[in-house]
Amino acid sequence: MIQETFAINQGVKLTAAALPLLLASEYYQSRKGVWVFKPLASLGFLLSATANHQGTAALPVFSKYILLGLGLGAVGDVCLIPKSGFLLGLGSFLVGHLSLVYAFTVHGMDASYALAGLAGTGAIGTIVGRWLLPKVKDPVMRKAVLGYMLVITGMVVTATASLPHTPVPRQQYMGALMFYLSDLFVARQEFVTKSVWNSWIGLPLYYGGQLLLAGTLAQ
Structure with missing residues (x-):
């Protein structure tokens, strides 16, 4: 059994420093601030993943697709900054989620855990969909939104189903769940109610989840 640890590396510190400045930029509607601090916050979890990956025993396929999923998430972050980039960002995140889905299946799946994950996220997805x-x-x-909802549900289900087999169950599950929940606030901002609270709740969930997923590479 591999003991889970969360390394406070330079990438984590960069995201932790950039995130409050990004939230302040969102609050004061500073587009320049968002263009500066959002890419920096995303760069932080990429640097963290890279640092965690060096010299670890993580399965190469798992590492490859976690890194790809995080990279596509960072691309999606930048695409979502301008209003015109929503669909492109959605597509980037969609492929990134699919990459994470594949990564989570690498260590093996448990049917009972999969059913539990499907029951939980399926219930939430039904409520959110309505x-x-x-x-x-x-x-x-x-x-496009319906397809995206199905994919992010699949991400949480596969993250749950592999919990008995993955060396990093807590970080994997919490990272996937926080990523899932953060997407709901993106949807709320885009289609329901524009509010600073969508950023103030959604962005910490998102960046915290990404850092946890980056931490799954430190095996």
């Missing part, structure tokens, strides 16, 4: 989808007026966007 709340969110009627507010997405464009039919193409509605299909």
Whole structure:
């Protein structure tokens, strides 16, 4: 059994420093601040993942797809800064989630854990779908959002299903769950209610989740 540890490396420190400045930029509606501090916060979890990956015994396939998922998340972060980049960002995150789904299956899956994960996220997804989808007026966007919801549900289900087998169950599960929850606040901002609280709750969930997923490479 590998003992889980969370390393406070330079990447973690960069995200921790940039995130409050990003939240302040969102609060004061400083586009320049968002363009500076959001990429920096995302760079932090990429640097953390790279540092964690060096010299570890993590399975190469697992590492490859965790790194790919995090990288696509960072691309999506930048794409979401301008209003016009929402669909491109959505696509980048979608492929990134699929990469994480594959990574989570590498260590093996347990059917009972998968059913538990599906029951929990399925119930949440049903409630969210009934709340969110009627507010997405464009039919193409509605299909894109529905597909995205199915993929992020699959991410949490596979993260849950592999808990008995993965060397880093707590970081993997909490990272995936926080990533999932952060997406709900992105959707709320885009389609339901524009509020600073979407950023103030969603962004810490997102960056905390990404750092935890980056920490799964330190095996």
